[in-house]
Amino acid sequence: MTMWVFGYGSLLWNPGFDIAHSSVATLKGYARSFCMRSIHHRGSEREPGLVLALDEAAGTDCQGLALAVRPGQEAQTLDYLRERELISSAYLEKDLPVTLQDGRTVTAVTYVIDPHHVQYCGGLPLEDQAHIIARAVGGMGPNTEYLFNTTDHLATMGLRDPDLDWLADRVRALVG
Secondary structure, X not given: OOOEEEEOOHHHHOOOOXXXXXXXXXXXXXXXXXXXXXXXXXXXXXXXXXXXXXXXXEEEEEEEEEEEEOOOOHHHHHHHHHHHHOOOOOEEEEEEEEEEOOOOEEEEEEEEEOOOOOOEOOOXXXXXXXXXXXXXXXXXXXXXXXXXXXXXXXXXXXXXXXXXXXXXXXXXXXXX
């Protein structure tokens, strides 16, 4: 049985594991947003950045990529993802149904935000998000790089996220 991973942020452009194939996919009931303070990868404890997370919300959906793990790499991939994504326990690992572009539904390992975690910051106005992203830097680099890589990859895939597009334009204006 194929192991699937749902990518909606950095997994789109930096999966870090062997992919057999991928498909545009939709996850119902979750919205992609900058609702997690990043104190490791894209910010610091002193000056947190923001990273994308999936925030559960009725009537919403998120388009991203379903990534099929190369056969024989499942355990190694899961270990890698847990080390990468569960660094601060702000994400919860869930097996959720995603609908592939061809109409099939598969179960994918998906990392969603824990709304009770101290790093959760859902509902921040977009303007506040832009100012945070424009200045934050963490162990994996500038927060701007994370935003721009994600929006560029979504655009390449033909997927639009109006909030992220607005943020990318605003952050570019802020950083000159």
